[in-house]
Amino acid sequence: MSETRELLILGGGLVGMTTALAAARKGISSHVVDMADPAALTQDGFDGRASAISTASWNLFANIGLADRLAPQGCPIEAIAVTDAMLPGRIDFRPEPHANSHEGSLGYMFANQVLRIALFEAARAEPLIAWHAPARVVSRQRGAHGVSATLASGETLHARLMVAAEGRRSPTRDEAGIKLSHWDYRHRAIITGLTHEKPHDNVAWEIFYPAGPFALLPMLDGPEGEHRSALVWTVAEKDAAGVLALSDRGFLAEVDKRMQGTFGQVHLNSARTSYPLSYQRTARITAERLALVGDAAHGIHPIAGQGLNLGLRDVGALVEVLVDGMRLGLDPGDAQLLARYERWRSLDSFSVAAATDAITHLFGIPGRAASAIRRLGMAGVQRSGILKRFFMDEARGVSGRLPELLQG
Numbered sequence: 001m002s003e004t005r006e007l008l009i010l011g012g013g014l015v016g017m018t019t020a021l022a023a024a025r026k027g028i029s030s031h032v033v034d035m036a037d038p039a040a041l042t043q044d045g046f047d048g049r050a051s052a053i054s055t056a057s058w059n060l061f062a063n064i065g066l067a068d069r070l071a072p073q074g075c076p077i078e079a080i081a082v083t084d085a086m087l088p089g090r091i092d093f094r095p096e097p098h099a100n101s102h103e104g105s106l107g108y109m110f111a112n113q114v115l116r117i118a119l120f121e122a123a124r125a126e127p128l129i130a131w132h133a134p135a136r137v138v139s140r141q142r143g144a145h146g147v148s149a150t151l152a153s154g155e156t157l158h159a160r161l162m163v164a165a166e167g168r169r170s171p172t173r174d175e176a177g178i179k180l181s182h183w184d185y186r187h188r189a190i191i192t193g194l195t196h197e198k199p200h201d202n203v204a205w206e207i208f209y210p211a212g213p214f215a216l217l218p219m220l221d222g223p224e225g226e227h228r229s230a231l232v233w234t235v236a237e238k239d240a241a242g243v244l245a246l247s248d249r250g251f252l253a254e255v256d257k258r259m260q261g262t263f264g265q266v267h268l269n270s271a272r273t274s275y276p277l278s279y280q281r282t283a284r285i286t287a288e289r290l291a292l293v294g295d296a297a298h299g300i301h302p303i304a305g306q307g308l309n310l311g312l313r314d315v316g317a318l319v320e321v322l323v324d325g326m327r328l329g330l331d332p333g334d335a336q337l338l339a340r341y342e343r344w345r346s347l348d349s350f351s352v353a354a355a356t357d358a359i360t361h362l363f364g365i366p367g368r369a370a371s372a373i374r375r376l377g378m379a380g381v382q383r384s385g386i387l388k389r390f391f392m393d394e395a396r397g398v399s400g401r402l403p404e405l406l407q408g
């Protein structure tokens, strides 16, 4: 029988593994179980996405010791340009040059592969993490005195608190009977990498078309100095197969039409992949000796690049609650601690999920009248220092009560 650890983290993706590392940095031990082979999760082509990492999430990576490893591979986002189909009336979010320390950039763009490799390397070197992967969980138990999971190998892992980090289809959440609201946007995000003639100047572009947002996210220049961006193009589900089947030339012509020459000539630099988009949110994020983190608790539209950032705020809050409780001699699975985690995270995750959903619907309304009203509203935001600052703080992830691990 393996030793009893404090946490049993089911799912060792970006959020699950960050939970294990953040806990370990505070002296909390864990078992991490993932059904996938880590070599497969980090190989080229497994996940071609890039993530906008907010300033607060960056602080978390820095506070768990990943700054030196990650900093050279992240592209700073210095401004965000939001436009309605490239029509006049765009909003530019660009922090003031002489503002407070946390106001430098609006975050960083990282390839998911880079984040995963850095987390996995750190986890391998951390004795407080016992990593079981690939491993299949065949049964889970939660009771008054502890939790356990039995693996297909026959081994049973024991701990005090179970953390479900298995993403949107979390079987641990479903087994716990936690209810989920869910709807399908009938949208699909098409992902690819682009190289382009003109530099992006570290600007992230969010171009809203009624069929879905078209986002160009700045990436570091390539080895030959080629300028690069990550494209996330949302299309209606019914059109996705056709867009994916276009020849490279045909696809680039469609991309070019939507970029309207912003970056000059454009080329593809990676394969196209796609993700179906849906909204889901659980009614609760805790149960007896169980806490949900990341997409297991909330899955949102990638329109504002906030899904992972929300999950990383779950990590910071959960670890802080556990550290505070354990300092007082409480068990990590104590119901009072879980209630505090639940209270702390519910407002943030509800408001981000609701705002993301509202933006998705607002920009999806077709027609000139709707566009004119939207652009009027955008012009108002562009002129209002207070509103701009509010939105920039949201993008940086620094509004609300931030867990200590996410502070600079």
Ligand SMILES: Cc1cc2nc3c(=O)[nH]c(=O)nc-3n(C[C@H](O)[C@H](O)[C@H](O)COP(=O)(O)OP(=O)(O)OC[C@H]3O[C@@H](n4cnc5c(N)ncnc54)[C@H](O)[C@@H]3O)c2cc1C
Binding pocket: 010, 011, 012, 013, 014, 015, 016, 033, 034, 035, 036, 049, 050, 051, 052, 053, 135, 136, 137, 165, 166, 167, 168, 169, 170, 171, 189, 191, 232, 275, 293, 294, 295, 296, 302, 304, 305, 306, 307, 308, 309, 310, 311
């Ligand atoms: C197109 C797109 C673009 C996005 N861009 C951004 C962005 O710019 N910024 C941002 O913040 N967010 C972004 N997101 C959201 C972000 O990718 C997710 O929120 C994030 O990946 C969730 O991480 P997770 O670890 O919770 O879940 P997952 O990434 O789904 O990881 C779950 C892990 O659990 C494992 N697992 C699953 N089931 C089991 C099981 N039964 N037993 C054991 N292990 C299991 C899996 O193998 C996996 O390793 C984007 C999402 C999409 C679709």
